[in-house]
Amino acid sequence: MKHSLTPWSLAAVAALAMAALTTSPTSGLADEQGSAPDLTHSTVLSGLDSPWDMAFLADGTMFFTEKCRGLSVRLPSGDVKALLGMNGSEGYASRADDLFCEGQAGMQGVAVDPDFDENRFIYVYATSSMAAPGSNRLMRLTVSGDLGAVSERSDIVEDVPYKPEATDHPFGGPGAHNGGRVRFGPDGHLYLTTGDTHNGEVPQSPTLLGGKVLRIDRDGNAVADNDPPDGFDPRIFTYGHRNVQGVAFRPSDGQPVVAEHGPWHSDEVTVLANGGNGGWDPRPNMAGRGDCPAGYCGYMPNQMDGMDPVERAKFMPMTDTGTYPDAMPPAWTNNGLSQGMSSAVFLRGEQWGAWDGRLAVGIMGIGFGGTPLDMRIDVLDLAEDGLSVTEVTTMSLPMTAGRFRSVVQGPDGHLYAAVDQGEIYRLTPN
Template identity: 35%
Template sequence: MPRSRALAASAAVAAITAAGCSSAPVGQVPASGTRAAATPSSASAPALAVETVAGGLTHGWDIGFLPGGKVLVSQRPGQFALLSSTKPGATVTQVRADTADIQVGGEGGLMGMVVHPDFATSREFSSCQTHEENGSPVDVRVVTWKLSDDEKSATKVKDLLTGLPLNASGRHSGCRPTIAADGALLVGTGDVADGSAAQDKANLGGKVLRVDLETGAPLADNPDPRSPVYTYGHRNVQGVAVRPGTGQVLTAEHGPDKNDEVNLLRAGGNYGWDPAQGGTVPGYDEDVPMTDLERFPDAVPAKWESGETTEAICAAAFLEGDQWGALEGTLVLTALKGAKLLLLSLDGDANVTSVAIPPEFDDRFGRLRAARTGPDGALYVTTSNGDDDKLLRITPQA
């Protein structure tokens, strides 16, 4: 997004506030030891129209839009669902796929997903999944699939990226893939509750990875061209969003019992999570700061923090298109624990200037997981309650 449009969007949110819709000012993280202000639960936003595209899903983890208007949804228990359209009343068909090697349990299973840009000819998409062999956890991996011409089944093409760490419980498995503006595949990963993972550049946990979408190989212009690691020092990256028109990439990251973070990625950046404190503390000490600027003075400060509570922010997506009016360019976060949407207004440098909470989502639909902007400009969100989960379509009210 050009700087002029970003500043205009920020000013528009301020105008909306003055007109009677509240917007919560958000503190930044200017120095070590300071914390950003929490988002008040009373915040609100301009009215949104929320429609149910379809129900009958189970923990819908990610959303992919296919040519012709159909939608693919990955479900954590290990199934892909194909929805007949993006409009309310869509039918849901379970796609046959051999997912018997997916370890389903805790936070693990079939997770994030991206549809390849050349899907119209290749029919390929890639998914994150926790992988087991002989009943034992092996790793988290990104697998490329091919959807059959009749759309009834998907076959595995290859393991695109392997070796992301995994523990038996599936805790902090990540794993959100997104295609960057330059076509690279970005993958946000979790630290699997391993205290040393985030700061260890040889470990793929607690990172954002950057690889070739076709081969899975590290890209030549990575900080280390031999490694897929793009940024490190993360706890559990659940959302990766590319800001339209800028190339900026922002991530949503789970905090322990407070301070969920939104971060702006910087190649080679350390984001300061170190629950092992350099190996001096055995195990996994979650009382350390999410961004420890005392241990790592050069760590990249968060652009936003949730404060003294955690919303368990998950997916991240940008609203795009003239139909959004003042909200165009807003960063949307879904929240699992918070069971709400958060709308973050950003300036041109991706500093968060205000946060609004649409009342239509304040614990009305339960836990919210995926968020993607569709080809029609609408925002699509999944619920993650485990019982008759839904794909929701969100547009601005006239």
């Protein structure tokens, strides 16, 4: 059954933007109500190669991706079937030799069609050599009745930018800033998040699909009521992003919310407005900046010895409201730190106690800009207006933390967490 989704208008967000420029939520290990659930855990899978995402069928069947291997499925019995391998992968039912892994690029997000029982469709975001020098694309695949194979590949989005090797680029390596999360919203449409590929022109570009959130139908076509500015690709739902790796939908009203990596400061959680600008613009000579290496100012403040995160944010703002006063304001900025905010999911069900309806975000603990490594899952109480977070609770984990790449609630109501180190855990509230 589909639910209606009415994304917030730009005018409504802009009217309240200044109220959300700073937030100071309480944080700690215990919920202020004293009713945060205790957690136990089990290891669902181990020995994986950078597991990146998971998607479930109603019976607990779990599709999952490994960034440098491919797509597999875990059956409710615990058996695993390797479905679609990448170039060089062995042991898969089929292989796509145009798909490759390099740096942050590879096989990433996966989503199951809400009508899977009728159409057998799943969707996978991956990096391909089919168009030089490479591109990111969203593939639609048909799953066999016995869940042992995929076929009928259709690349419904083919033109998301990919960062190739560049001798004149001092930041990162090839494959950087891909975004990569794909989710169905309660409106029945696909949302795909992309990254800026360390290219200063990309986030604000009306035609390049990097640094965007796309909203499309099952065939990759723009949703009719997408409302980007005139001249923009109609598939664009929001633009001006840096590297969005999480998108989730608030249970109370279906509002899309994203989690995004910051530029060595200020990871952000933002409620999206249809047609909205995230305010990221790393081009030279914006906001009084001078020339930057390779035309990308995204890391410039970190080359200034002794500059603290507050000063960095002034120099290279994640959300530049000076240049773009109507930019979508973040609800939370991770206390001004950049620690690699990745996947996000709203927890649902009375088993979560006070956390029912709250947003869980996985943090990989990159530790940019001198911040400490801090691998964790935070639970955010998002204010009703979407412009602040009133409470932040760090999960007291029953296992050793890892770089939390994906957090997904399964049909059993438990939280499944994939870590880059090679495990997928099940976290059960008690």
